[in-house]
Each structure stands twice: as structure tokens, then as C-alpha cells.
Amino acid sequence: MSIELLMPALSPTMTEGKLAKWLKKEGDEIKSGDLIAEIETDKATMEMEAVDEGTLGKILVKEGTEGVAVNQPIGILLEEGESADDINEGKSKKPAEKKAEEKPEPKKAEQAQPKAPAPPKGAPAESKKTPTKGDRIFASPLAKRIAEDAGLDLSQVQGSGPNGRIIKADVEKAASSGGARRPAAPSQATSFGPVPDFGQSYTEVSNSGMRKTIARRLVEAKSTIPHFYLTIDCRIDELLKMRKDINGDGSDGYKVSVNDFVIKACALALRKVPQANATWTEEAIRLYENVDISVAVATPEGLITPIVRNADTKGIGAISSEIKDLAGRARDKKLKPEEFQGGGFSVSNLGMYGIREFSAIINPPQVCILAVGKGEQRAVVVDGELTIANLMTCTLSCDHRVVDGAVGAEFLQAFQNYIENPLRMLI
Numbered sequence: 001m002s003i004e005l006l007m008p009a010l011s012p013t014m015t016e017g018k019l020a021k022w023l024k025k026e027g028d029e030i031k032s033g034d035l036i037a038e039i040e041t042d043k044a045t046m047e048m049e050a051v052d053e054g055t056l057g058k059i060l061v062k063e064g065t066e067g068v069a070v071n072q073p074i075g076i077l078l079e080e081g082e083s084a085d086d087i088n089e090g091k092s093k094k095p096a097e098k099k100a101e102e103k104p105e106p107k108k109a110e111q112a113q114p115k116a117p118a119p120p121k122g123a124p125a126e127s128k129k130t131p132t133k134g135d136r137i138f139a140s141p142l143a144k145r146i147a148e149d150a151g152l153d154l155s156q157v158q159g160s161g162p163n164g165r166i167i168k169a170d171v172e173k174a175a176s177s178g179g180a181r182r183p184a185a186p187s188q189a190t191s192f193g194p195v196p197d198f199g200q201s202y203t204e205v206s207n208s209g210m211r212k213t214i215a216r217r218l219v220e221a222k223s224t225i226p227h228f229y230l231t232i233d234c235r236i237d238e239l240l241k242m243r244k245d246i247n248g249d250g251s252d253g254y255k256v257s258v259n260d261f262v263i264k265a266c267a268l269a270l271r272k273v274p275q276a277n278a279t280w281t282e283e284a285i286r287l288y289e290n291v292d293i294s295v296a297v298a299t300p301e302g303l304i305t306p307i308v309r310n311a312d313t314k315g316i317g318a319i320s321s322e323i324k325d326l327a328g329r330a331r332d333k334k335l336k337p338e339e340f341q342g343g344g345f346s347v348s349n350l351g352m353y354g355i356r357e358f359s360a361i362i363n364p365p366q367v368c369i370l371a372v373g374k375g376e377q378r379a380v381v382v383d384g385e386l387t388i389a390n391l392m393t394c395t396l397s398c399d400h401r402v403v404d405g406a407v408g409a410e411f412l413q414a415f416q417n418y419i420e421n422p423l424r425m426l427i
Contacts, residue, residue, distance in 0.1 A: 139166035294343035
């Protein structure tokens with residue numbers, strides 16, 4: 001019996017994707033583990049592996065198709081001895097039969113069933129709604145996060161956990177079935193009426209999945225996170241001297257940047273001030289044990305933040321090599337989900353563009369992001385005398401629910417100490 005190839009869920013929050021490219025064509029033999037297609041999510045392009053063996057009998061979704069729902073059939077795999085005629089006879093089976101069991105019965109079947117007898121007077125009516133306390137919905141923090149990313153209305157999700165609590169599996173089931181969606185928020189155009197063109201000519205560029213995700217998350221961050229900002233000037237004369245000594249004439253293969261030092265300094269400062277390496281949840285503040293730094297990388301479709309894991313334990317050279325690799329694959333949309341999902345702190349550096357100072361928007365669910373400006377010569381007063389020094393302005397954006405002003409200031413002091421005394425980063 002032929003087998004349906006289904007659109008895979010390549011991340012916990014993925015509900016749809018783009019079938020970017022077929023790596024096999026109709027009639028090709030397929031073995032388990034073969035790469036059969038490239039799937040483009042909002043952050044990366046990943047390869048789909050075959051689970052079963054057979055012949056690719058028919059392609060149902062053409063390459064380049066966007067908005068393909070998770071678990072939607074995209075192709076038919078023929079088993080040994082089968083032909084294309086078997087597809088036409090409808091003898092295909094779904095590998096995910098469990099999903100078919102979870103689908104609700106069609107409305108006609110529901111209408112054909114007799115109505116349940118009404119409960120006797122005084123008896124409490126059975127409710128299938130998720131238990132709430134006031135306006136609060138009982139759900140695990142992970143379930144809430146997945147629901148937020150997937151645009152689900154938790155009040156419409158049936159919980160299967162203790163006392164009806166919504167858990168991860170309930171949210172994933174609701175996402176795969178396409179139900180429980182939140183009503184789309186009105187865009188600026190619909191809020192204020194159609195955007196007039198005043199006779200102007202223009203070109204429309206369709207929003208990619210990545211651009212839509214960035215827009216949604218930034219609106220969420222700026223609307224729901226109480227930002228406040230702390231700015232400090234760091235003297236980087238010693239750092240620039242050390243960087244020059246490390247890079248030398250380039251014969252050793254080292255080419256470290258100021259940003260590599262910034263990442264290392266942030267990681268060490270987070271070890272000293274762990275309250276800034278955290279996430280806010282309604283139930284508790286989650287303090288991370290590992291120091292994982294997300295680094296903003298510009299791509300043609302928008303920003304993505306690949307992660308340097310355990311940055312506090314790595315040398316400057318190792319961080320430099322890792323960032324170059326991650327940034328290159330980020331621009332090619334070849335990152336794995338675990339390489340850009342997570343992280344406890346973000347760094348955004350616009351110094352290479354000549355930006356002296358800026359304030360960045362926090363990358364939820366993180367609670368801090370450091371905005372780094374360019375290093376430049378400025379006039380400063382040292383011991384009562386005017387002199388010239390290389391200064392770099394850094395602004396820390398903080399989530400006031402987790403990081404108070406004093407905590408943010410302690411972090412910046414520790415960061416500044418490492419930046420201005422770079423030898424301490426090598427101890």
C-alpha cells in the first residue's frame with residue numbers, strides 16, 4: 001500500500017512552511033535516511049529525510065509552494081510492486097495514523113448523534129473548557145510559550161494535564177489540527193483604513209515568513225515588556241592593542257574582532273551577575289545555569305540570532321571562529337533550530353555601520369540585550385587633564401520585571417571592567 005509523505009514539523013512552534021525544493025523526482029528510488037526535500041521555515045532551510053523506503057510515485061505539492069501546513073500530504077511513496085495506478089485507486093496510507101484518530105469527527109456525524117439528556121435540576125453542568133481562575137488560564141510555561149509563537153488561543157484548548165491543566169502535547173495537537181487560532185490583530189492599514197497612494201508609484205515586496213515572525217515578536221516585545229535603558233562608555237585602547245597583537249600580520253590564521261571580545265566580556269559578566277541571565281514567566285523567574293549568548297546577524301530577510309553556547313568557557317579565538325561559521329550559515333538559511341532557538345542574553349552590534357549609540361528591543365523570552373556602538377576617538381578628561389581616548393558606547397535594554405536598575409548597573413560595571421582590562425578575560 002502506498003504511503004503519504006507529510007509536511008514535517010521541524011521545530012516545536014512550526015505550523016506551516018515553504019516547500020523550497022524537491023531533491024528527488026517522480027520515479028526515483030528512495031531509501032530510509034535519504035534527503036528528499038528542502039523545507040524553509042521562518043528562520044532556516046532544513047532538509048527532510050525519508051523514513052520509509054520505496055519509489056516517489058507522485059509529487060502533490062510543487063516546489064516553491066508557501067504556507068504548506070504541517071502534516072499536509074506533499075507526495076506519495078510507492079512500496080515494492082506498486083504502480084501509479086495504485087495511487088489513483090486511493091490505496092495510500094498515512095504514516096501518522098495517530099493523527100487521524102485525533103481528528104474530530106465531521107460535523108454531519110456529530111449532528112446525526114442523539115443529543116445527550118439534559119442533567120437533572122441542580123446538577124452541575126459538565127464543562128469542557130480549560131479551568132480558569134478569573135481571567136487566568138492554567139497552562140504550563142512551555143505550553144504558553146508554544147501557544148504564543150503559534151498564535152493559539154489557550155482558552156479554546158482542552159487540557160489533558162492534572163486538573164485539566166494545558167500541557168505541551170495539548171498545544172501541539174491544537175496547532176497541528178489548525179484550530180484554536182487567535183483572531184488576527186488588525187494591521188495599521190486596517191486600523192486607519194486603506195493606505196492611500198496619493199498617485200505615487202511603488203513596488204510591493206511580499207513579506208517572508210521570517211519578516212512576519214520578526215514583526216510579530218517585536219510588537220509583542222515592545223508592547224508587553226517594560227523596557228528601561230542604561231548606557232555606559234567603555235575605554236577600549238587596551239582592547240584594540242591586544243586585538244592588534246593577536247591578529248598580527250595574519251600569518252597565524254587569527255582574525256578576531258572587537259565584537260568577539262564583547263561577547264566574551266558579556267559572558268563573564270553574566271557569571272558575576274546571573275540575575276541578568278534569565279527569563280520571565282508568570283509563575284517564576286528562570287535563572288539559567290549555562291551562559292548562552294545570542295548574537296544578532298543581519299540577513300537579506302531580516303535579523304536572526306545564532307547562539308554561542310557556553311561562551312564563558314570559550315577563548316576569544318574559538319568564539320571568533322564559531323561566530324563566523326554561524327553567521328555564514330545564518331545568511332544561507334542553513335542553521336539548525338537548536339543553533340538559533342534559546343539563549344539567555346543577546347548582543348547587537350552596529351558599530352561596523354558607523355552607529356555611535358542606539359537602544360535595542362529585547363528578544364523575548366530573554367530579559368536583556370546589549371546594543372554596541374562604534375569605537376571612536378573622543379576627548380576625555382583623565383586626572384584633570386584633557387586627552388584623547390578610544391571610547392565605545394554600549395546601551396543595555398532591560399526587562400524591569402526581572403532586572404532592576406541596580407542589577408543592570410552591576411552587569412554593566414562588570415562588563416566595562418572586562419572590556420577596559422581585556423587581560424582579565426584570558427585568566
